[in-house]
Amino acid sequence: MSGRRGTETATLAAMLKPSYATPVATDAVLSVLGRLHHPVWVFDIDRSKVVWANAGALEVWHAESLEVLSTRDMATDMSESVAHRLRQFQQDFIRHDARFSEIWTLYPKGLPRTLRVMFSGMQMLDGRMAMLCEGLGEQQGDPETLRSAEALLHTTVMISLFERHGDVLYRNPAARDAVSDPTEALSAHFAEAQDLQALLDDVQRVGQGRRIARVQTSRGECWHEIAARACHDAVTGGEAVLFSEVDISELKQTEARAHYQSLHDPLTGLPNRHFVAQGFQARLDELRARGHQAALMFIDLDRFKDVNDSLGHAAGDALLIRVAERLRLEVRSEGLVARLGGDEFLVLVSAADIAAEAEVLSERLLSALSGTVQLDEATVRVTPSIGVCLFPRDGEDMDALMRHADLAMYLAKDEGRHRVAFFMPALNTAVQTRLALENELRQALQQQEFEVFYQPRLDVATGRLMGAEALVRWRHPERGLVDPGTFIPACEDSGQISKLGAWVLEQAARQQLHWRQRGWALTVSVNLSPCQFADPALLQTVQAIVLETGCDPQDLELEITESVLLGHDEHTVQVLNALRDMGFGISIDDFGTGYSNLAYLRHYPITVLKIDRSFVDEHSQARPITGLIVTLSRALGLRVVAEGVETVEQLDWLRTQGCDEFQGFLVSPPLSVTAFEGLLKACDPHPSSGAAVPWVPPMPCAHPASGGPWRVQ
Incomplete structure (x- = not known):
């Protein structure tokens, strides 16, 4: 090694800490690395500069000397994907003493050079983690192979390769971001073991599978759309499974919100008419199977339209929110509460002696919903009219029960409002009369x-x-x-x-x-x-x-x-x-x-x-x-x-x-x-x-x- 090379080695040795479990001095190690014929260089990740390189590395980087190479700012034309991958390496060097072997395309002076590179950590005296890069051989594959390797680096799709028994062989940067531990096994990734098993069963049976599943990630539990395909490890030739994953958590959350909103009233947060058709009917089916009874209460606010017409819809909405809160408080977990629309609410409760329970609860609701409510500068007196019908006596399904509870509510209004009325068969005749x-x-x-x-x-x-x-x-x-x-x-x-x-x-x-x-x-x-x-x-x-x-x-x-x-x-x-x-x-x-x-x-x-x-x-x-x-x-x-x-x-x-x-x-x-x-x-x-x-x-x-x-x- 020339005197100049010796000076460069000594300079780097002064920057680096020994990082091997051997008594060999750092300058001696670098002296050996300098004699290697394959390219070796040390890259300062934080400053995006090459701080040491042997002759093979200078040739790869098309640099006349280390002094010239070290002045290059590699961040100038470095893509965000590459910078992100290097930061991933740095963290894994620090936390897991990891080593990586990947095919990389370098662009010295704008000319592509594709090599398989082994990356490992090398700590500097100031405590920062640099990266030792060993070029293991130039890759002369066809263009499609080279481009696919480049695409793996930049894509946001999470690509992982696993051995058949679940140990990880490779993760592209997007997949690496999704896990806390780069060595995490496949079984630890899935929140539900049956989702993984179903995928592997499909792969075993037809060579591929697809599933939407909950997975454990570095950001917590997420929803991923996962495709799995049987393949072989290009290095060992052993059987492997290639996974590609797309995070659809936002889509699932949007779907969940849309589903929730389709079943709930946006003003009060109560279940709405659509929920009643499904959820209330499902509760009735459960009660029927157990031989239990229930009561459906139809609640309408007296003269609510006067409040809307005079105070405005904002005040009317505020009143409806107050009423919903009082209903939740009174019914609690004893039953279901819903808002049908406007000033109409439903309550479904069950009990052994349903007639007696319905009478007690309806009177309690009548009292709880009656009284004065302060809306800005106006004091509004609120009273409800409540119609009650019993299941299965007055109806076997929600359609019949809602119709009969509605009739009973109108009876309460006809009798002077602010009261409770129970359904009677004669009310059907009254409806025909009203129509x-x-x-x-x-x-x-x-x-x-x-x-x-x-x-x-x-x-x-x-x-x-x-x-x-x-x-x-x-x-x-x-x-x-x-x-x-x-x-x-x-x-x-x-x-x-x-x-x-x-x-x-x-x-x-x-x-x-x-x-x-x-x-x-x-x-x-x-x-x-x-x-x-x-x-x-x-x-x-x-x-x-x-x-x-x-x-x-x-x-x-x-x-x-x-x-x-x-x-x-x-x-x-x-x-x-x-x-x-x-x-x-x-x-x-x-x-x-x-x-x-x-x-x-x-x-x-x-x-x-x-x-x-x-x-x-x-x-x-x-x-x-x-x-x-x-x-x-x-x-x-x-x-x-x-x-x-x-x-x-x-x-x-x-x-x-x-x-x-x-x-x-x-x-x-x-x-x-x-x-x-x-x-x-x-x-x-x-x-x-x-x-x-x-x-x-x-x-x-x-x-x-x-x-x-x-x-x-």
């Missing part, structure tokens, strides 16, 4: 079977007839007058209320105009249901009625329920302001029974407050509040109308409270147009077009049409 009623209502609208009645409104202080409230009646061709409590809910449920409400408003507008032309200057009020108020076409419909009838909106009041104001949202304000700008008065009907309070009324263009009959009844605990309502209404510039006045004592008391107007059976029930005009003529037989509202002296007597006391001239 028939909805069909009859459609025909009634087409054939104009509805009629508007009017209930008088009088001045409390003077007894003067100030106006009337328009109330719709159905004059059925066979059953006569049908009570509104029978057909109005059916109109709301079937979506016909907006059409009916528009018709009532048009009839009232025409009637008011007719009375004014005859000299009776009355204010007529017309109810707008929450569904009607929420109709996007409301303003357009009202404007069209004004234009078509030629009425003066200042002679009309539109009555809305408190629930419409519940949201205090901008849309509600805009609609009310638009109606007020047209000239309509705005009245709050049945004030005190809903959610709002007087403080909120200042945000809206309200003109009249109609207090509920419960504030008038002398036996009501709410009666003392009436004076406060009247006082605050005066401060807000509102007129106060008392509803449901039935006795002279009530009227006298309202007079002391300062109430403005009243209506009720003390004067008259709602009257047909003919009967109401009879009342008008009795009050003012010779009206003039410019006259004020008729005056009625305070002389009680019996109204001929109603049989109740009223005041005549």
Whole structure:
């Protein structure tokens, strides 16, 4: 070795620690390596530089000297895949004292040289791990072989070669990344032994196999799509199995999320209608096999649509989440809970004495779901209606049970809401009746079977007839007058209320105009249901009625329920302001029974407050509040109308409270147009077009049409 070579060897020796279990000095070892004819070089992995090379290595790298070679920055044109493989080697040298033999293509000065290289670790004095590279021979294979070896280095597909008994022979960089230990056997890779066995059985039988399986990786448990093929080890000629794996964990997670989402409600996290069809039915099948009984409970929130229409869907969603939480808390692991959609929930429970258990649990749920809920600035009172049916008594499958529980729930609503009802066979007849009623209502609208009645409104202080409230009646061709409590809910449920409400408003507008032309200057009020108020076409419909009838909106009041104001949202304000700008008065009907309070009324263009009959009844605990309502209404510039006045004592008391107007059976029930005009003529037989509202002296007597006391001239 020349003096220069000796200097280079001594320099490297000063950088390296002895790494062999022999007493041979490092410089002596390097001196021996320098005499070898096959290429040997030491590569500083961290700095991407060759720090020592023998003559054979200089020839491979096309370098005139080590000084020239060591100045080359190998990272300049090194691919990420190669850099990553070198870092893998470095870690395995440190942790496992590993050695690797691979075919590598080097690119000295851009020219490819393909060699089989043995890689091993060599620690430097500063503690870093370098790599001793021994070129074992130049490879002269065909281009496809060379390219396939290069592809193995760069591909993200995990390629591994195992002996038949499971010891690893080779892992490409992607496969090496997937394991913590480079010597890990095949059996340790699979999370489930039966997956590996199934693959090997397929390989044994037909030479290849494919399977999606859970595997243990350096990143934890993952899902891999694995293909296995029988082959031979190119080195020993022994039987081997080649594995190729693709990580599909993200796909499996996406599938799992999609599957979960398809069976669960995204808002509440509860199982949804699709889950009910599968999971609830599966639970019933289990119970049937064991001879057990169960109860299905259909839960619907009372007047939930009012909350949605007035507060907005965000508040409605928040309420549904609260209800779901309460259901989970009450049912716990005793049964299944699901949300069908909207405000409808299902509960399935089983017990030895199911009838008794269903009664106890349903009452508990009724209590748990009832009460007030704070939604932002609004306080909402929540009540449920619950229908219950029993398995197998009331049905053998989910379709029958859901249908019967739904019928029982509607029975609970028909009986006044906020209660529990159990299924009875007679309810099937009731459903047919309800469907028939909805069909009859459609025909009634087409054939104009509805009629508007009017209930008088009088001045409390003077007894003067100030106006009337328009109330719709159905004059059925066979059953006569049908009570509104029978057909109005059916109109709301079937979506016909907006059409009916528009018709009532048009009839009232025409009637008011007719009375004014005859000299009776009355204010007529017309109810707008929450569904009607929420109709996007409301303003357009009202404007069209004004234009078509030629009425003066200042002679009309539109009555809305408190629930419409519940949201205090901008849309509600805009609609009310638009109606007020047209000239309509705005009245709050049945004030005190809903959610709002007087403080909120200042945000809206309200003109009249109609207090509920419960504030008038002398036996009501709410009666003392009436004076406060009247006082605050005066401060807000509102007129106060008392509803449901039935006795002279009530009227006298309202007079002391300062109430403005009243209506009720003390004067008259709602009257047909003919009967109401009879009342008008009795009050003012010779009206003039410019006259004020008729005056009625305070002389009680019996109204001929109603049989109740009223005041005549």
